[in-house]
Amino acid sequence: MLSQSFIRRAAFLSSLLFFLLGGVVFRLFYLQILNHHLYREEVLRRFTLDELLALRGEIFDRNGEVLAKDVEVLTVYACPRAVPDPSQAAARLAPLLAEDEERLRERLSAHASFVVLRAGVPSSVGNALREARVDGVYWVRETRRFYPKAPLLSAVLGFVGKDRKGLEGLEYVFDNLLRGKDGYVTFERDALGQEIPTTVTLHPPEKGKNLHLTIDAIIQFFVEEALDRAMERTKAKRGVIIVNDPKTGDILALASRPSFDNRRFQEFPPEAWRNHAVNMVIEPGSTVKPLVLAAALEEKVVTLGDTFYCSGATRVHNHRIRCIKAHGQEKLEDVLINSCNVGIISVAQRLGKEKLYRYLRGFGLGERTGVPLPGEEEGLLRQPEKWSLLSIGAIPIGQEMMVTPLQLLVALSSIANGGMLMRPRLVQRVTDALGNTLEAFPPSPVRRVVSEKTARLVLSMMEKVVTEGTGKKAQVVGYRIAGKTGTGQKAGQGGRYVPGAYYSSFAGFFPLPDPRFGVLVVLDEPQGEYYGGDIAAPVFQEVAERILR
Structure with missing residues (x-):
């Protein structure tokens, strides 16, 4: 039996132990729960983390010229x-x-x-x-x-914000590749605040990838100068010039007005940041006529020996569609040379609306080209069941449809390259900091639209447009050039055409017989003269001469 003295001692020791344990528990609660933030901050103060920002990748033109860098x-x-x-x-x-x-x-x-x-x-x-x-x-x-090169190519390259993220243009589209990966360094400090060498941990930043474009900076300079002069001369609201290689789809130059300086983009309204080569939609007017003619020749509903009579106007569903003048008796090639509305409507009626729609769609109208630029519009080409009775007369002359300037040049390039629709190419390849190719983007054929024979026939007619027809002001002495003029009416908010408001354009390819360059000029609402052959063709001539010489 335990003595009373032992029991009292045991009870006292148990009480003391319980009290001490309770004190420890309370102290831990005080330190870990009530004041944990103080000690956490004290510990964290001993550790330092410095962020190491990654350099963005560089952007080069096709010849290795630097267009953007940190x-x-x-x-x-x-x-x-x-x-x-x-x-x-x-x-x-x-x-x-x-x-x-x-x-x-x-x-x-x-x-x-x-x-x-x-x-x-x-x-x-x-x-x-x-x-x-x-x-x-x-x-x-x-x-x-x-x-x-700024302000050159501002609408193509875009810009980055204060957080170094791409906000417009290629800087935005390829931001994940260009941005790279930030690094950091951590280390611990001693009681005197000095760095403890053995605690340093370094995670170096990874520089972003580089983009190599199809753009030629020299041609871009020619194009932007020519467009600025054209805008000043014609007082147009908007303007676009695109230069491409019709064989590969390479975009060699692309200029849009109004524009901005991407070094000082904050000083310009957001509307100026838009790239009208892909954001603007226009009625193509007569520039669509070579595509209609190619479709009809491919389907063999017309031949080179066919003739047409133009009295100056024709009727489609009780609606009178006029020509610029009465051309009289015409051969098939004259329909294109004279840009005759009456003749091309007759050709389209033989083709029929189903086939006309199928070929225009085949040329890429009414669908995005897939160029890596933000905000590309798809245009408008309604399905045949949604056409009115007048549509068969309107669509062949470039009405009741909307295209972007880039769409139009890509479509017409199919005639210049032998009948193949090519996807426009703006980026050739992606490389790392050492110049090793990580990803390549070769020329990409989309589909064959017409045969080489048909394409050559239409291209030869387009050459006569320049030598004999509405495109004479596009001539460059010593070189063979094929082209087509266009004058599209501009619709207002209610869908009705606005008197005196036009899109003036010219698309041309050179040097024949094997074109290496395609140029499209579009001017929106020029003041005074407005026919494409009068004001857009001379701009084409200026660009072509500088490229060739």
Whole structure:
């Protein structure tokens, strides 16, 4: 039997142990639950994580010219209260920062604790700033996106935001490839705040992939200059010029107006960021006539020996459709040379609406081309069951349908390359930082639309459009050129045509007999003259001459 003394001691020790254990539990509760954030922050303060931003990949033209890259720049700032002599400081800094001396003096004299003197200063100026030794003036290094050819190609390349993400153009479409992968470095500090070398862990950033485009920067320069002059001369609202290789589908140049400068995109309205080569839809007018003629020849509903009579107008379902003039008796090729509405409607009626629709669809009208540019429109080409009785007379002359400028050039290129619809190509390949090809994008045929024989026949007629017909102003001495003029009426909000509002266009291919270049010029609502042969064809001529010479 246990003595009472032992029981009392055991009870006392148990009570003491329970009390001590309760104290420990309470202390743990206090530390881990009530004040855990304090100790967590204390621990975290010993660890440092620095983000290492990845460089975006570069963008090159087809010849290796850099179109976009990351560069290191300086943001120079000052603490005015720490600048002893603002006038002297401004005199030293003005030539280094390429800023007005008086403006700098005003900033350095401001009653503020912090002012930015200039952002985007070349990193090479850093050494000169160090040598100048201006008290109260400091700078930080940062990475900026640089476009060496800007404002050229702004609508194609697009731009990046402050978070270094692509917001427009190719920068947006290929952002995941171009952006790369950010890295980081972590390390622990001791009680004195010094870095503990053995705790450093480095995860280096991975630079983004590079894009190699089909664009030729030299041709792009020619095109943008020509378009600017055309816009000034004609006072058009919008304008587009595209240059391609009809055989491969390569886009060699693409210009859109109005445009912007992607170095200062914030200074322009968002409407100016639009790329009208793929965002604008137009009625193609007479530029669609070669496609109608090719379909009819392919289906053998017409022959080269067929003749047509143009009295100056024809009736389709009690609606009078006029021609520019009465052409009289015409051969089949004259229908294209004279851009005769009466003749081409007769050809379309022989073909029938089902086949006409099938071929126009085959040429890619009414569907997106698949070019990697944001916001591409698909256009409009209604199915035959939705046509009106007038449609068989309207569609062959480029009405009751909408196309983008790029769609139109791609479709007509099928005539120039022997009857094959080619997918437009803007990116040739993707490479890594060492130049190794990661992915290639070869020329991509979509489908054969007409035979080589048919395509050659129509191309020869298009050559006569330039030598004898409505496209004479597109001629380049010493070179054979095939082309087609177009003047499309512009519909208003209610669907009715707006008096005096036209789309003027010209599409041409050269040098024949084996064209290596296709050029499309589109001007929206030119003032004064508006026929495509009068105002768009000369722009084509200017571009073609500069490419050829």
